Amino acid sequence: MQTEILPDFLATAEGQEADAILRACVHCGFCTATCPTYQLLGDELDGPRGRIYQIKMVLEGQTPTRVTQQHLDRCLTCRACETTCPSGVRYARLADIGRHYVEERTRRPLPERLLRALMLRILPHPRRIRPLLGLARALRPALPRVLGAKLPDAPPAGPWPSPAGRRRMLVLAGCVQSVTTPRTNAAAARVLARLGIDLAEASEAGCCGALAYHLNARETALDAMRGNIDAWWPEIQAGCEAILVTASGCGAMVKEYGEVLAQDPDYAAKAARVSALARDPAEVLGAEGLAALGELGSGRKVAFHAPCSLQHGQQLKQVVEPILSRLGFVLTPVPDGHLCCGSAGTYSITQPALSAELKARKLDALASGAPEMIATANVGCQLHLGAGAEVPVVHWLELLDTNEAVAHE
Template structure:
């Protein structure tokens, strides 16, 4: 695609990056076939090709409008289009640049501004989020059904095996996951312990930065990334072999630290090292001898929802299901498994109508082959699906841990 990006923007690293991405696009339209919002709305401007064209016009000097902003807001950044694209267009990066450029020029309505500020001020901080969740649980009977469905049921983390001087990995505690489903990381620690690996958390690490960064508070997002790097670095220097990120959305973000901080002279090298060490649990378990876990599945029927951040963001597609089958689970069929469930970080809050429609479609697909349980790999998807499913929804590590603990 030919471009005429404004010279002052083209001189910047971000402008040069956007120009290269735009030039890679041949406008073939293959991406529209896998775009969830295009399938729902049938509007070219609500598909990747249309959004790319809108971003191109804005970067070339056309004044963006509220309509432009709305079409970009409706994008889930699920990255299914990237998986489909024959030209390797880095759409997610382009839409981040485009949204930032538009938001600098188009003022949002006051209610959207305050909602976004509230999300950035509360969600990434467990000490702020936890009291809100506790209050919500107390008031559950009085809450509207849609809000009530979003509240996670309280759970205990259970035993976390202490370090035993073996191989060592770091775990990202995260924000929402640490409050809503603390069992996930503890389950990972128990499973890895059986495989001879110690899992530890760095107390000063926190949110991966995705919430703020994708709500266009870039500085808050980058600050969170730097804080995590500082918190992890002593453990990395002392021999931690990987950073385990049990929320695939966070994993996709941590794997991009090196790119996002490439122009920070104080953090570029360490950020690249952190990204290189980041691992989804499927990458860790897939490389280990799992015989110590036995065959915990015992024929239990499981529908696996592969989050977009796992299959499209991290390009780890059809990798969890073989592990589940190897451990004795029966993985049920899921039609249109490439489509987003509608969670997409804070999308279920900022775009509730579209998000609910996508969730209902996904739940119908997941439950179509009569599973006993639904498993996923991302906290956002887990909570979102649980709000609309009749079948219990868990993180797949919790599913393994539960089965292994019962067996032993």
């Protein structure tokens, strides 16, 4: 694709990156076939090819409008288009650049600005989420049924194994996950302990930065990333083997720290090191002998929902399913498993109607094989699907955790 990006923007690192991505696109349209919003809306401007064209026009000097912003907002950033693209177009990166450019030049309506500000002030901060969630649970009987169903219960995390001087890994505690699904990291610690690996959280580490980054609060996001790097660096210097990220959405972000902070002279090298150490649990467990875990599945039927951030963002396809099969679980078929469930970070809040339709479709697909439970690899998907599923929805690591196995019988 030929481009004529504005010279001032083309002189920047982001401008040059956007130019290279745009030039890689041949406008073949293969991406539209796997785009969830194009499938729902049937509008070219709500598909990857149309959004690429809109970003191109804006970067070439066309004044962005609220319509442009709305089409970009409706993108889930599920990255299914990247998996489909025969030319290797880095659509998600272009979308981040384009959204930020449009955000700086288009004023949102007051309700949208307030909602985004509220999410930024609360969601990345566990100490703020916890009391608000507790209050909401106390008021659940008085809330509308639909809203009350979305409030997650907080099962106890259970004991965290004491370090035993074995192989050592760090794990990101996260923000929303640490409050709503605390069992996930504790289960990871218990499972890895049985495989001879100590897992530790750095108390100073916080939100991965993805929430702010995708809401175009760039400096807030970068500060969160730098804070995590600082929190992890002593452990990295001491020989930490890996940084485990049990929420695949956060994992996709941490693996991109090196790219996002590449122009930061103080953090570029450290960020690249952090990204190189970041691992999804499936990458770690897939490389280990699992005999110590035993035959956990006992033939139980499980539908696995592969989050977009895992299969498209991190390009880790069919990595969890073989592990579950090795451990005796029976995986039920999930039609259109490549499609998004509609959670997509804050998308279920900012685009509730589209998100709800995608969730309904995904739940139908997951239920089609009559599973006993649904497993996934990302807290957002877990909470989103759990609010409408007729069977339990858990993080797949919980299925490997004998402390919690009885709870899911």
